[in-house]
Amino acid sequence: MPGLVLEQMLSPTLSSHCADCAAHLQVQYVALRNINLIIQKRPSILANEVKVFFCKYNDPIYVKLEKLEIMIKLASEKNIDQVLLEFKEYAQEVDVDFVRKAVRAIGRCAVILERAAEKCINVLLELIQTKVNYVVQEAIIVIKDIFRRYPNQYESIIATLCENLESLDEPEAKASMIWIIGEYAERIDNADELLESFLETFPEETSIVQLQLLTATVKLFLKRPNELAQRVISLVLSCATTETDNPDLRDRAYIYWRLLSTDPEAAKDVVLCEKPVITDDSSNLDPLLLHKLLGQISTLASVYHKLCGYTFEEDSQPQGPGLEHSPSGHAISPSDGGVSAAAPTASTTAAASPAMMGDLLDMSDGIPPAGTAPPGKQAGDVDDLLGGLDIASGAPAAPASAPPPLPILMQDPSRGVTIGGQLERHAGGLAYHISIVNSGAVPLSGFMIQTNKNSFGIAPANQVLDLGVVPPGGSSHTHCPLTYDAAKLVPGPANAELQVAIKTDQVGVLFIKDVVRLEGLLEESGAIDGASFLAAWKALPAEKQQRLTGLLVQDLEWAKAKLHTANLFVLAHRPVPSTPQQALYLTGRVAGPGGAQIMLELRLVPGQPGIDASFKSEKADLAQMAFAAVQAVLSVQEICDVGVTV
Template sequence: MSGHDSKYFSTTKKGEIPELKEELNSQYKDKRKDAVKKVIAAMTVGKDVSSLFTDVVNCMQTENLELKKLVYLYLINYAKSQPDLAILAVNTFVKDSQDPNPLIRALAVRTMGCIRVDKITEYLCDPLQRCLKDDDPYVRKTAAICVAKLYDINAELVEDRGFLEALKDLISDNNPMVVANAVAALAEIQDSSTRPIFEITSHTLSKLLTALNECTEWGQVFILDSLSRYKAADAREAENIVERVTPRLQHANCAVVLSAVKIILLQMELITSTDVVRNLCKKMAPPLVTLLSAEPEIQYVALRNINLIVQKRPTILAHEIKVFFCKYNDPIYVKMEKLEIMIKLASDRNIDQVLLEFKEYATEVDVDFVRKAVRAIGRCAIKLERAAERCISVLLELIKIKVNYVVQEAIIVIKDIFRRYPNTYESIIATLCESLDTLDEPEAKASMIWIIGEYAERIDNADELLESFLETFPEEPALVQLQLLTATVKLFLKKPTEGPQQMIQAVLNNATVETDNPDLRDRAYIYWRLLSTDPEAAKDVVLAEKPVISDDSNQLDSSLLDDLLANISTLSSVYHKPPEAFVSRVKTAPRADDEEFADTAETGYSESPSQGVDGASPSSSAGTSSNVPVKQPAAPAAPAPMPDLLGDLMGMDNSIVPVDEPTAPSGPPLPVLLPSTTGQGLQISAQLVRRDGQIFYDISFDNGTQTVLDGFMIQFNKNTFGLAAGGALQVSPLQPGTSARTLLPMVAFQNLSPGAPSSLLQVAVKNNQQPVWYFNDKIPMHAFFGEDGKMERTSFLEAWKSLPDDNEFSKEFPSSVVSSIDATVEHLAASNVFFIAKRKNSNKDVLYMSAKIPRGIPFLIELTAAVGVPGVKCAVKTPNKEMVALFFEAMESLLKFELLNLNKALLTTN
């Protein structure tokens, strides 16, 4: 739609939908085209025009490319919500994929890939197969991307129909853009698969390097990123790759430059010739410098990448430190990154220039930047021994300016310099002591106190200086209190005169009797015992020589640095974290339509492969994409090797969540959920449990059949708490007549069902020998009660008062009984229902308790009961009214425990 089409976005007419319907069915082409534009405009501003689906689809039969594009746009938007109607468009898609016009062929296949409806995917296969071999390169490159989209919807279909092989064939295509798209699609598929799919060989390597010179900039990025995964066989091949990639360093697109730098850095590891390495370092410097003339956002990304590069190869930019000097109008995030790189590139040769810059920055207006600049001076002093004296003189000049935060930061870094160069620069302590009164930040105070304690024998009035801090000892932060305690002990050990003796008594008394900080109290007791039993041993401990601190400018571990360098030009290199730290990879599995199992446990399950259960050989089953009605046997299949996948039995994706492996479960028998009569000899018992703050599904399988059962998989339907499997079901092959019990880690709030809260949990389990078994379980809400649910008495009262009366509910539990207050409190505490207070009301006890479920929803509880008498009244106040019914269910089941205890006691007595 062009600029003058804005008229389609405004309407004042009534009955807009009927009017549009009429226009869409007009006999005049122009009127139909205008109507479709109006529909797209309405859709764009958020109006629901899905009721016009059939009418818009009827407009697909047109030669007008503009109109066809608009209809396809509408289809992409609404096909998911109208999957049955979307099938109406299939014939037109198939027809358009054979149109003489390559633009229409490509448009058809692109749109079919964007319509994520499982029922349509099989119709897409034949047109896609044709388009992958189309005469026109534009159609082939579009079809290549479509394969990646189809793989995301149904991986098994892509593999069965040979699309992966077709993609690999396209790498040898004579059109560089087709090659680039094939590489992009294969890389995308590889990222979502756990087994090797796209492996570059020496043959494909030359194809990709050839295509590199001719394709578009983003095509080059895809190819370069894929090449970065290739490990050269020897130094000669590495040199050849670098030679072919080096021209990309001159590219105008920053992404191309960084991707080329990544490959060169990786291949340089294999190159043995020092001349070649030196030459490459020279070639990489200018393009990296050029990146810093771009806009600030690109500068920032470039700087984060350069930060990694200079840690590995500082020589690349050793002579370019001036380009990292901060400009007055640089945004603060750019300035901070430049400072970091300047510290890394600082050397004896350029330190004078660098210190002049840092001194200038320390007089700027941005407080955070000034602090960082002062700290940078200290870091340079620690890094460069020969420059330490010059750094200290700059710090002293800054202290004389008497800007409070500059002084405090300077004292913090001077403390580190003293630790790096002991007994070298202590002559400046007198200057530091002049600023004592201005210190108000905990870290600066702690640093100054450390200096006084460490050099107490050289400071005449050390006791007076420390005494000035002692006046406010109880109010000081823990950091300052700990330093003050240690410094006073040091002073006493170095000058055991009357003044320090009185001080040490006051400090030890404050730190043991007047504090509730366990760290401070424990340290004080240790000092006290040392001083009172063996002062010489105290000297050995407190005045022991400390290890010299080292330069921290290259903070990253070498293996992490290598990992990050392999991910240059990605988010990983900006975050300085490996990809797995912030990306949850979704394991590929064929997917049923998300909505199919929303309403009932009786239909709409689809079988999908899950991680194998017998260690190294995971297994799968046939019938992967078909919907299986209840108890209708699925065709068994022989085990086949499968990637490490979590299946999608109920039509939704689950990210694999790493969970510490629990110990093998034991304990009382589990409730039977699938009796052996229903499960053709297989009996399944299970319940949700909470252990160490994590929810598990404690599940047991009893094999009463005559055959070995293996390949167990499990899936949970959408539910109120969004419970889903947090890993694979670990069950070894089950021999006839044996049983197995396992703890399956669960994750919450990933698989949420809409509608009113319910404790229903619908489960599907299958194995390689039997059909899918479906059964229902109950979600005990107390499994979600968190360990952080305890409230202080005052917080409880405030929360109770702050909630309106409408949020208070009560219920009688006639069959529940409190056998003893202590036993009830202990039992409820084990399920994270915490005791707060108790009072008497005539002959009954009233207990006040609190619990909390995830997302910070508290439950304020009042239990009223007479000990030993059946009948407990439970009142609760909570901001979330919807959860009250489930809460009462949970409390009633917890209180039944007491009734069982009482019955046992009576039976024992009788």
């Protein structure tokens, strides 16, 4: 029955007079995208209906590619023969891109289904025999992945692959073939000659081919250290270290050279070590994201495979399912993390604007000091930049104020739960301050917390939340200590998004999105001395600048105290020459594996709105988070209360 319904839904009409054919194809694509989500969670639902997703000759390419993905996910030992027969037909069509995808699909099936791997390889060999250039090259690429998945099992086909060396002209195919030769150098009689043939064009090759050729020649030398292998490795190492501008290639060559010249046995342990088995999860979504998307089936989220509430609505008032709203109607999204304190909205100042800190560092015509310059030196000397300034000595007294209530992160009336939370400093460490309001009919208990991978490696020190039992109509809050876990760290530019899962015994798992507040990550011991500040500022690349609007500072001492409470330490302040502005120099240290020393210059006129901020750090990607931190610390904002007085 499911198959019949699917066939009726996915089969386009063949009538050329159908006025709504294009609309039908769009509906078909939407259905396929939703099915793709469902079978990632429950593949058994359509395990016997793979034929429904076979491509038709008049399917548009976007429908074909989606069907291809679904067929890969539904492939099993029972239906693999049917699926491979289809893929083989697709690999002989005229659309080059679709043909490549079909060949890759065969390889992915081999990686996923161990018992069907031999059948997949036989189909790939048949395709190689067609001698169609792009088919042969794509087949070699996927066979390399099969070798990585099943080492030392299918080496008998290497001879067939080597017959097609001259037809390889694409970088990925060349790199794959070179990897195969290097990996099985001891079983290929003329491996040294084959690798030598690639050396003629080594300087002109792309980096992926050069890197693979370098590693393959090292493997060859370690496995078969004959005279030709020695000559090949010498040529490659010499070229890679002296004739290339690619730092990755050059550094790897130096490492190999040092290993081979000092300890060949250590080189074997490094280069010829056992490699982890690969898997095919390239098209599978993160489980946390998949769970949320399945709750948004029939919305745009299930078509784009992105959360609508956090992706498609930014400037306008969000509408539609899946969006959380505060009692005032404000949509909570990662852009504000549930905090109504506005993030900086002004765009970054153009690169042509004058460097703010540089105005003070590089002036040689005398700077009016805040005090008198020492004898024998002029007030404008760089060494005395901080000498006559009002250096912050000790911690200024923080202005007395009650801590604000927590921002709303999630409100689910259907389950009677409202969650507020915020990452902050607590008891000298990092903690997640979280509150629960129970508007349901049953008590809530058994609270647990977990974080997804993030840019700062933040994870709960204890997954159990000490919230006790929250009765109907009641609320509770606690500080969950956080730690830094390398396994949770996502490499790359800093991303402030933090995904959190809260579990209760009564309502199950609740997923929330928050933002990492930089002021919560700053260490209490993050201050540095003036000399270190100046040296670091001069050594780092050009600063990032931004105009922070909506800020009005009447009292500099108040501003210093507020910044100090957020562990942004005011090193010094001074008047800016020939302007009514005052300059504050701030420093702080971000804790954890994604941390770094940050430095800020703030220029402002007391009593006038707006602050010109300039940022430098070895991690320049923290700039926007630093600007947001200053904006939040120096703003007086109303924050949505979740019913918990902290």
